[in-house]
Amino acid sequence: MVENRPWLTFLSHLTVILGTAIICFPIWMTFVASTHDQATMLHSPIPLLPGSHLIENYATVLTQGYGSKGVPVLVMLTNSMVMALGVALGKILISILAAFAVVYFRFPLRMVCFWAIFVTLMLPVEVRIVPTYGVVASLGMIDTYPGLIIPLIASATATFLFRQFFLSVPDELAEAARVDGASPMRFFRDILLPMSRTSIAALFVIQFIYGWNQYLWPLLITTKESFYTIVMSVSRQANVADAAPQWNLLMAMAMLAMLPPVLVLVFMQRLFVRGLVETEK
């Protein structure tokens, strides 16, 4: 630091601590609510400290689900996991191949392909929701995992990240590979792929969170309860019109919905920050 100003340092700490406290408060209250029994959560004011029903609540939602005819949350977590992994891995796979083709080959319509991919950057699913739903329905993909996953894996960001990275790889490597008689795919597998490890990992963190947190798409594409994802179920149950929600169980579900992406983020924080800053370049 440039100079020593104890008061300013104190003020900085205070601001950051206050900010952190305010930001973490909703999550704290969610956790607290998930550890009480239903009676406690029915009248105001609700307690600010955790209660004793933690295991009971989580066991209930995990195995029996929310409400009387609910699907066990375990099933929803599995669906979310399949979807998040599918979206993340699918995106990485198709975009690393496309980026390889666009950078290392010359073929007719190469730039057309490039721009076609670029345009997808601009229009997320939400704005063209009705026709996309129509397309998926006419392909018979309602209530299937491919229907949940494939429409979301077309995205330009990943392709751009890999293209950017491939362009920074020294030409000598490709030259050497060619001189040694390596096929393009051999070069890709033995040289490019190992070199892109960090980019792949960073992208995985971002896309896993993106896939897990999808809301509108699963809401439309799933009609059978056995395909519900956790994020959409939490929001659905909060808005059941006829009765007040069972807050303790609902908040236990919300905690479970947040846990996997938050864990991925916290444990891979450094990669995540790097990936985030790089994809947006």
Added chain:
Amino acid sequence: MEKRVIFNERWLPIWLVAPQMIVTLVFFFWPSVQAVWQSLLVEDAFGGNTKFVWFENFAQLFHDDNYFASARLTVVFSSLVACLGLALSLLLAVMADRVIRGASVYKTFLVWPYAVAPAVAGVLWGFLFNPSIGIVSYLLGNIGINFNYVSNGNQALLLVVMAAVWNQLSYNFLFFLAGLQSIPKSLIEAAAIDGAGPARRFWDIMFPLLSPTGFFLLVVNVIYAFIGTFGVVSALTQGGPGKATEILVYKVYNDGFRGQDLGGSAAQSVILMAVLILLTVVQFRFIERRVHY
């Protein structure tokens, strides 16, 4: 930029780019073209009969007070989300940048709201402000403020803004912090030697140097407020009470899936797409020639 060394293959690159192109064509171009096509059609309520009507759907939208109300709401909402989000995250980033001890701990705690889905964020904030058992509305009630987002439109909008800002704060914070840390320390030190205090150093050196990051984040936040907040609105208020929080992206969904007005919804989609394309172009122009000092 182009590669000098390339491989000479005829069919291999086509196969490599094919998966991405097929997915893009089927799930992106086809629906987009259909949205444009549908926006030119009128379908009667029982399906079956469709009529090509040119721009009647658009004309209808432009004579529709509800649509303008929703558009105005979206502008207010987006400005609030973007301004509040940027201001708060800048404040936090500047303060966190000053802090040396415990910086990484703060960062970890400030980062994780990013991983919370907008729809779940909506549920959490709805719980805090729930009119009957919410802890914050209880506290507000004690000091004489009756907070009921279920019946009061302005309070509902305020709550949606808060939840949306909260959800986006970590993203902004990370970018501002990265921007601050890339400012050369020598500049700050030189200014300090010349007698500039912390406030002066911030406004005259850090703030101008952060402006490219700021511009970028402004566009990202506006896009987020336009589109990304769908989950927050849907989980918290579903556009209500009345139409107090029905922003454009929610209206597209509401009219298309609940109201079954496919033509009108498609016309709205097309307008929203145009706005997004405009925003993205603006974003890329700013990134192409970043403001340099």
